[in-house]
Amino acid sequence: MKRKTTLRAGRGTPATPSEKTGTRSSTPSNQDPAIPSNAVVIRKLRTGVVGLDEVLGGGLPEFSFNIIAGSPGCGKTTLAHQIMFANATPKKPAIYFTVLGEPAIKMLRYQQQFSFFDQAKLDKSVRFVNLSDMVLKNDLGAVLAEIIKVVEEVGPGVVVVDSFRTVVRKAQSMNGGSGSGGGGGEVELQGFVQSLALHLTSWQATTFLIGEYSEGELRDNPVFTVADGLFWLSQSIERNSIVRKLQVMKCRGQETVPGLHTFRITGDGLQVFPRTFGLSGPTAKKRSTQRQSTGVPELDIMMGGGVAAGQSLLLAGPSGSGKSILGTHFIAEGLKQGEPGIIAVFEELPDEYAARAAKLGLNLDAARKNGTLEVIYLRPLDLSVDETVHEIVAAVKRTKAKRVVIDSLVGFELALAPGFRTDFRESLYRMIAALTRLGVTIVSTVEVEEDFTSLGLSNYAISFLSDAIIRLRYVSLDGQLRRMIVVVKMRSGKHSIDMREFEVTSKGIKIGARLTGYQALTTGIPGPWDRGLESIAGTMEGMRNREEGVNSRGRAQETDQ
Amino acid sequence: MDWIFPASRDLARRLLARESAREKNPGRGLAAAPVPPAARVCDKLRTVLTTFAGVAGFRSLLTRALTLAATHTPELKEVTVNADGSLSGLDSVESGKKKSAPQEWEEVLVAQLLDLLVTFVGEGLMHQLVRQAWPDLPASPFRSRTEDKS
Numbered sequence: 001m002k003r004k005t006t007l008r009a010g011r012g013t014p015a016t017p018s019e020k021t022g023t024r025s026s027t028p029s030n031q032d033p034a035i036p037s038n039a040v041v042i043r044k045l046r047t048g049v050v051g052l053d054e055v056l057g058g059g060l061p062e063f064s065f066n067i068i069a070g071s072p073g074c075g076k077t078t079l080a081h082q083i084m085f086a087n088a089t090p091k092k093p094a095i096y097f098t099v100l101g102e103p104a105i106k107m108l109r110y111q112q113q114f115s116f117f118d119q120a121k122l123d124k125s126v127r128f129v130n131l132s133d134m135v136l137k138n139d140l141g142a143v144l145a146e147i148i149k150v151v152e153e154v155g156p157g158v159v160v161v162d163s164f165r166t167v168v169r170k171a172q173s174m175n176g177g178s179g180s181g182g183g184g185g186e187v188e189l190q191g192f193v194q195s196l197a198l199h200l201t202s203w204q205a206t207t208f209l210i211g212e213y214s215e216g217e218l219r220d221n222p223v224f225t226v227a228d229g230l231f232w233l234s235q236s237i238e239r240n241s242i243v244r245k246l247q248v249m250k251c252r253g254q255e256t257v258p259g260l261h262t263f264r265i266t267g268d269g270l271q272v273f274p275r276t277f278g279l280s281g282p283t284a285k286k287r288s289t290q291r292q293s294t295g296v297p298e299l300d301i302m303m304g305g306g307v308a309a310g311q312s313l314l315l316a317g318p319s320g321s322g323k324s325i326l327g328t329h330f331i332a333e334g335l336k337q338g339e340p341g342i343i344a345v346f347e348e349l350p351d352e353y354a355a356r357a358a359k360l361g362l363n364l365d366a367a368r369k370n371g372t373l374e375v376i377y378l379r380p381l382d383l384s385v386d387e388t389v390h391e392i393v394a395a396v397k398r399t400k401a402k403r404v405v406i407d408s409l410v411g412f413e414l415a416l417a418p419g420f421r422t423d424f425r426e427s428l429y430r431m432i433a434a435l436t437r438l439g440v441t442i443v444s445t446v447e448v449e450e451d452f453t454s455l456g457l458s459n460y461a462i463s464f465l466s467d468a469i470i471r472l473r474y475v476s477l478d479g480q481l482r483r484m485i486v487v488v489k490m491r492s493g494k495h496s497i498d499m500r501e502f503e504v505t506s507k508g509i510k511i512g513a514r515l516t517g518y519q520a521l522t523t524g525i526p527g528p529w530d531r532g533l534e535s536i537a538g539t540m541e542g543m544r545n546r547e548e549g550v551n552s553r554g555r556a557q558e559t560d561q
Numbered sequence: 562m563d564w565i566f567p568a569s570r571d572l573a574r575r576l577l578a579r580e581s582a583r584e585k586n587p588g589r590g591l592a593a594a595p596v597p598p599a600a601r602v603c604d605k606l607r608t609v610l611t612t613f614a615g616v617a618g619f620r621s622l623l624t625r626a627l628t629l630a631a632t633h634t635p636e637l638k639e640v641t642v643n644a645d646g647s648l649s650g651l652d653s654v655e656s657g658k659k660k661s662a663p664q665e666w667e668e669v670l671v672a673q674l675l676d677l678l679v680t681f682v683g684e685g686l687m688h689q690l691v692r693q694a695w696p697d698l699p700a701s702p703f704r705s706r707t708e709d710k711s
Contacts, residue, residue: 104614105622108682119685123692128613 042253045158045206048086048116049079051263051272051390055248057255060229063204064252065197067164067224069213070233074244075265076210077107078114079233080160082269083208085116088125092157095150099131099143101163101210115268127154131161135170140192143167148199156205164209167192168223190222197226218249228252233263241417243384246272262384273386277393277434292403292441294326295333298511299470299485301496308467308492309402312432312442317472321483322504323445325360326470327405328353329508330443331373332362339402340372342395342440344388346411350375353407360508374399383415385427389434396438404435408445425465432465450474450524467491472502476525477518484515565672569679572691573671576602579695597651599667605694606674607646619646622681626673634666 044059053059060066060083068076080096088094098104108128111117134146151159161167168189200207209223224230230250236243245260263272291306300306307313307330315323331341345353353375354364367373374395378388392404406412413424420427435442444466450473469488474481485502487495499521501512518526580598603623610619624642631637640650654666678687692698 098613098615103618105618105681108613108686112683112686119683119689122686122689130611130613130615130618132615132617 044254045083045087048082049270049272050268051261051274052246052270054274054276055246055257055261055272056251057257060206061251061253063201063206064228065201065207065226066209066229066231067227068208068210068231068233071214071235072212074233074235075263075270076212076233077102077162078111078265079231079270080162080208080210081111081114082116084126084158084160085118085121087158087206088121089157090124093125093127093154094158094160095154095156096126096128096160096162097131097147097150098128098162099135099164100166104128104130113267127156135166140167140170140188143170144192144195144199147196151200151203151205155203159200159205159207160210161208162210163212164223165211165213168211186222190226193223193226224250229254236419238417238419241419243417243419246270262386264387273384273390275386275430277386277389277430292330292339293333293337295329295336296326296509296511298500299326299509302485302487302498302500302511303468303470303490303496304492304494307441307443308490309441310436310439311467311492312436312444312465313468313470314466315443315445315470315472316448317445318450318474319447321472321474322502322509323447323472324353324356324407325504325509326472327407327443327445328357328360328362328364331403331405332357332364334403335364335367335372340399341367341374341403341405342392342399342401343373343375343405343407344392344412345375345377345407346415347408350377360504360506362508372399374401378412378415383417384420385416385424385431388412388415389431392431393434393438396435396440401440404440404442406442406444408447410447429465448473468495473522474524475515475518475521477501477515484521485511565669565676566679568684569676570668570672572675573602573668575698576691576695577667577671579698580605597654597664597667599664599670600648600651602667602671603648603674606690609690609694611646616644616646620644622677623648623674626670626677629673629677630666630670633669637666637670 043062044053044056045062046059047053047056068079070076084094084096098107101107112119129150131143131146134143147159147161197207209227211223213221218224227250229248229252232247232249234245234247236245244263244265246263247260248256248258257274257276259275261272261274263270265271290309291300291304292309293300293306294303315326317323327343331343334341343350343353348356350368354368357364364373364375368375376391376395378391392406395401396404409428413421416424432442432444448471466489468490471486471488473484475484476482483502483504484499486499487497489495498514500514503510503512515521515526517529519529520526577598580601583601607619607623610622614622620642623646627637627640627642627648631640634654636654639653640648643649654664675687675691678690682690
């Protein structure tokens with residue numbers, strides 16, 4: 001598909017049922033000059049499926065001839081119903097032909113459980129026509145004639161044939177029965193599909209053929225060749241989780257979002273989670289130079305003024321080291337400054353999280369009540385990263401949040417369906433990119449297993465994804481297991497290189513003095529400072545000071561250093 | 562299951578009364594043999610239901626309704642559902658019974674059919690189907706199953 005074509009087709013707003021159809025429009029001022037001014041505008045129908053319009057590049061091409069394919073139970077019929085109910089009007093009704101698939105009575109019984117199923121539309125906007133007897137008793141020509149007859153009578157805007165696979169089988173059985181050559185049925189089928197496509201498009205209907213297919217049947221299939229759009233739905237079992245995915249394999253005249261998009265079926269029908277996270281448009285956000293306080297004054301000083309707004313900070317440390325508390329400080333401080341926030345929790349319920357914060361003097365309840373803070377609990381164990389980010393992005397847009405805490409990445413990974421865990425690093429990259437694109441500052445916590453030999457930053461090799469890293473760790477000092485904090489990395493500028501002790505008190509985190517007089521603090525088992533090493537350290541420090549003098553720049557040294 | 566929701570029974574009564582009245586006042590030129598109101602009601606529903614459920618779909622529903630109704634009126638065991646969804650053998654049930662008004666077995670049969678529709682597609686859709694078959698049927702408050710149970 002040529003780029004200029006897709007740009008042309010992708011322009012404009014989705015069509016509404018009340019608008020006239022099939023008209024040519026004048027050339028907008030922003031049109032690609034390579035496109036003739038009188039080129040047809042392909043209008044788009046909304047699908048009624050959250051996220052799918054974005055995947056399709058704006059909606060369904062009007063008057064297109066489409067196939068919804070996939071294995072049984074993956075949501076094909078529900079998708080067709082959603083599209084049908086979203087577009088059917090008394091003036092341009094929808095016709096749903098049922099052909100030896102799921103019996104209509106059963107189908108209606110189940111479909112009306114979905115919120116999109118509008119019974120008021122059944123009278124004049126949505127019509128069900130059963131073709132089972134016709135298919136059983138007649139040849140494809142008669143079936144085609146019946147469809148055409150009903151379409152010409154009703155003048156529908158949307159036509160669905162469910163299941164079209166039955167029609168295909170009919171063609172194949174007729175071929176076998178006649179004893180003609182192997183290609184006879186295929187030719188007849190292709191002729192049938194072509195006639196159907198031609199007629200329905202001429203009658204200005206957007207058509208959907210529903211069929212159960214396996215991936216192996218995709219190649220050289222005459223039905224798929226004729227179709228303008230091919231939507232592939234699949235579901236796979238990964239250990240104990242079911243993952244549903246949608247792929248737009250083909251969509252003529254449209255710039256779609258490529259790849260497999262996860263989707264979920266709820267009481268509202270299908271909901272698609274585009275890989276673009278709903279953020280495919282140009283970003284209006286510019287990177288700010290503003291710093292946001294962490295809510296812990298000493299830490300702000302260590303960070304050269306706080307967290308850089310719109311960037312990502314990773315809080316790494318072992319269990320119980322204070323990561324979540326630090327994240328709560330960050331959110332509570334934002335609320336004090338009038339900056340709404342989101343906390344995505346995976347390991348405890350929102351009320352428990354808020355109660356724990358309250359014990360530290362950080363009251364989140366008022367903000368939760370007035371809508372400036374949302375604590376989102378995500379732990380269905382079959383989540384996709386796309387779905388999780390969709391939830392967070394939606395909450396950010398709802399609350400106009402400036403700060404997001406993800407607590408924790410380990411819990412997040414556990415909440416994912418096993419198949420997504422293998423791509424976790426790549427997924428985090430996409431998630432952080434998507435969220436920072438919104439201009440929010442993200443603080444993620446990650447649990448690190450202490451090995452008492454080195455200073456690991458995370459078990460995911462994701463430290464490169466973060467603009468800043470703070471490491472919390474336990475150190476064994478004077479017969480006590482004490483806590484230490486150090487700013488490891490800050491892309492935004494200068495930061496302290498001190499390793500300082502901190503405590504979790506009833507009023508939150510209190511950072512103490514720099515830990516001096518010890519060596520090997522990073523291992524967690526420091527020893528007394530060696531005089532010989534101190535002289536080497538002194539030499540190193542002298543060298544660094546000289547370099548800083550030359551460059552007139554250097555890392556911030558705090559007053560207590 | 563021989564219990565019928567009163568709301569279904571009430572609607573069945575109204576439909577039968579309507580078809581019974583039509584039979585008493587046939588249009589000019591109609592001289593066909595009298596058909597039991599239940600057969601007329603079922604036939605009208607057949608027209609509507611076969612469009613979206615197919616002949617087989619309607620047949621299966623009517624056969625089930627007939628079986629359920631036969632537990633109340635054993636004479637209905639002689640009645641059969643034809644391949645096209647129409648009923649045969651109603652004459653044997655009719656014989657020896659007064660024909661001035663729809664019989665109770667008719668009410669039970671139609672109510673069972675309506676009840677099955679409610680069970681499978683819900684009250685809302687059942688009413689829409691009925692309205693398609695009798696567009697001039699006056700709106701009447703329909704007590705839902707929940708109300709009936711309470």
